[in-house]
Amino acid sequence: MDGSVTRGRVHRLLLPVTAAFATVALLAGCSGSGASHSSPAQVNAAAPKKAEAPGRADGHGLQAEAPGRADGHGLQADYERVIKDVLPSVVQIDAANSLGSGIVYDAQGHIVTNAHVVGGEKTFKVSTATGGGAIGARLVAAYPEQDLAVIKLDSVPNGLKPARFGDSAKVAMGQIVLAMGSPLGLSSSVTQGIVSATGRTVTESRAGGGTGATIGNMVQTSAAINPGNSGGALVNLDSEIIGIPTLAATDPDMGGSAAAGIGFAIPASMVKTVTDQIIRSGKVTDSGRAALGVTGRTVVDSHYQPVGVAVVEVKGGGAADKAGLRAGDILTRLGDTDISTITSLSEALAADRPGQTVQVTYTRGGSVKTAQVTLGEI
Template sequence: MSTENEGTAVPPAPSAPPVPVDAPAPAPGAAPEGHAPSAGNPAPTAGGVPAAQLPPAPPGQPGAYPAAEAGWPAPAGPAYMGGDGGAGGVWGASYQQPAPKPKKGRGGLVAAILVAALVAGGVGGGIGYQLAKNENSSGSTTVAAATSGGDVKSSSGSIAAVAAKALPSTVTIEAASNNGQGGTGTGFVFDTQGHIITNNHVVAEAVDGGKLTATFPNGKKYDAEIIGHAQGYDVAVIKLKNAPSDLKPLPLGDSDQMVVGDTTIAIGAPFGLSNTVTTGIISAKNRPVASSDGASGSRPSYMSALQTDASINPGNSGGPLLDARGAVIGINSAIQSTASGGLGGSGGQSGSIGLGFAIPINQAKYVAQELIKTGKPVYAKIGASVSLEDSVGGAKITDRGTGGSASVETGGPADKAGLKPGDVITKLDDRVIDSGPTLIGEIWTHKPGDKVTITYQRDGRTHTVDLALGSRIGDN
């Protein structure tokens, strides 16, 4: 198969799954792409980091998970793709999956992704932590880069000019839990009221009463509070306390209009090196990516990502991905890491290998606005449980949902459209669907109420049906 923007087949996915840039590290073999360890918090050892993978399958369903109706597993382990809460925690569209493994075919990277924000201390920061520890014996991981180049003036529209204008509106975020564990990520100014957009996994440690600060390139630091966070989307909004009156929000672009080959500029704090600017291009669009921070019981995040070869490392999570004009087109969230070696092992790769993934800003903007408005994320759903098996050529509606419940939610969008267990969804509008996670990511690029066309196979025949996506207000 091919991606929407390419006419040739996409090569098989890399041998190891992508990892979020700023979160606790997964098991050896997958490295977090996110938080850089905070100074004073020792990096965990290779043997002390929890595996970045979904919890064991529910009893009686070997190797399978109910699909998250909003797009991610429920607290007990089942993942959902867009449904309402009900008995057993089903959100409307559950999926069932085998052990996580890299996807092929369309080039979808559906596996445990390392979160970009490194969480220092006993929780685990994965490879990012190990690298920071090895290369900075002093324990300090935050180095402020110069923001001016002397008297040399950059031409308008140059990368230097874009960076000079955008840097003052980016922040380095430090999040710490009540027990002092935490790490470093990135964020950017969303409005003049002091709202900052970042990744959910960047601020996760501070959700339950922890400490959160945001530091601007000029050295000014502000305490901050979490306004809302959406684990499924991996988007969070924080607000500066006593915010300055001269905040300049970064302009938002149109991620739908980006094409493969367009210039990209990333700003973040890789391995704690604040105010770092890197460049690249859009390598692909609509790349299916599933990420997990590796924490026990955590739900995965799903995105139909912008892929870029701009250098992104642990600490870049939550930072802006800009176009050539300096408009935000995405939020840097995850990276692909090579297979073996894991946490500092001989064969692993813990930093950028040119495969980074960003949440499209068109989606993130909507999520952020909902979080600011209500503090709660809103997820689109179809109300059906789908398999995560990658051998069925699409997203197969399972025979049963979470806890033995019906796999098609009664009265939900899928039910009203006549979809049944055993149907294999192969397209959503013009997007090819090769798996359950791919379907979740595509559903979440839409808003509740959007009308979509579903193409599916039943008994060897292809059918199409139109349906209006339902909604679920999530608790995170």
């Protein structure tokens, strides 16, 4: 399926998305230009509480107690160490109409962030942890299909510290993580939580500046993700980036208020794949994302309930074309997944790989048919 597909309708605040697994709207963590960069109004600060760890001396208390520590302060010491290690690699990005975060990717001054943070802008102001004034930066390239972008500093300050990225395959539920960025314009802020789930597939809306990306294999976290956190760092206790915080859930049944403890981060593996290609070629040359090669729209029944995706156009030479699909067919199933909307089709494809053969179930002229389709690439 190509980028011209019309998305389904969703609830939205700033950059909301829908998720296949929950009835929620999602709020992207990118703040508007009205956010203060140092002292936002009406911020209620609570006295910090000292973190406690159980008296384990084997290095595994609360997952992360420092080895050899039995005095209950191992976890706090780990938090402090990780913040000292990683926070210098997290920057604040000011675009014309938004504020977000970014991660120092290399010593040449490349910064990776979300595509929705840069929006349609080409130049930015970046505040780094090295001190001094904001540094100018320019867009290298954005890849909205994965909501990622790379910018480059106009000048590289002394002491700029690239981040270390972890192995996405080792991310597991229950791991303690820290989220670092500039929520609500509060630069160099840190929140903590755990990995709540892995392998989530989430689809952004295009309304309000969203990219419309369907992103697979996202990391769900309980760490607080707020406007301005987008593009920042989700970090494990080995001081490794395991994801880029991108979206936080809101509950449309409660007036769009935040659903506490439900945030999503793009996994480090995808961040590295996209960023390396952009730095090397100025664009993504190998997306690793499956495509059906159709333009479609959601169709509804007489009760206005979605029942499938009508093929509007088939890309010549694409996967669907080679399998004999044509305009007017209504897609109802991809592999083992029922397809009722264009969003559900996008999410099903996000779980597959180019070159994979799947069975597509569709109706044509009132008859149910199937086709074996070898998926192409976006």
